[in-house]
Amino acid sequence: ACLPQPTGMTRQQYVNTFLPLGALALLCLAQVYPFRLRRAIAAFYFPKREKTRVLFLYNKLLRQRKNFLYLQRGRVARQARQSPGLGTLLRQWCRRRWPWLRRYLRQRCTLCGTPETPRHQPCPNPDCSASYCESCW
Template sequence: MIANLLRSVIKGFNVKKRIHIERSNERCLPQPSLLSNYYIYKIYGTYFAIWLLILVNMYSQRLRRVICGLFFKKREKRRVLHLYNETLRRRVGYYRFMKKKVQKLVRQRRLQDNLNVLVVLRLRFPRAFRFLHLLPGARRKCLICKEVEPLCRSRFEQCRNELCHFSYCPECWEDSGNKCLACATLDADTSSGLDSSDEDDD
């Protein structure tokens, strides 16, 4: 009897409960909607404008000279004349420097033209390897200014001497008097050597 009494008292404390609570923040979330095409075009248009400004930046910088030339015409004319004369002066000075350098190398027997296999094949067999001029490595360079021969409408002049393979651009060829500086230097040295030997014999 006492056992049943204790069992009934303790049974009241033996309680099992399950609590199931669900919480959601759905009310706090914004309601998403599809972005309109206007904003998409606006974003990509901004990126396109930035890239376009980067590409045309050098051309837009030139507009400053045009704008200044509209307001200060005399100053613009003086600036153009100064640049023209300065360019001519530098060109003449550079040509004189390169001419003396070429003459010095010729007298020292150190004047060489770095010809690769493609250029040699093109010069020795012009008909068979004519297509090599399409390759940048097979094009000739000017002896004076080191300008590379253009791909189309090449007006490079080559020395008439069969033993000489130096080439000149039209501007340098005209400045040199339509003659090869290497051959002219050799001829001048040879003639001066012959004259000196004749004087010694006399």
């Protein structure tokens, strides 16, 4: 008796609800393009400044790549210095003892961690158990 009677929304109520939501979603998607346009206009009027900006970004990218390689080499060296854990030794022993288990006990690339594929390269050093994927090798 005192319960409200539910009614469906009218077309105008749907428009009033979803039009602002759609506009907000469109603004979120289109937000980056004015910034790109602003940079292109500034590059047209200030080419020296644009060249300086591009050179700065290029050198920053080169520094990041060099630093990444340096950090990865250090990480691999640390892993080589550490003695492998019991689980790693057991997994390697099982892989050597039962070759059919290699499908289930896959190694990972030492650098990027991708699962082992037939294209993985083992470390040429016999004392090292590291393996590398094709892109890291």
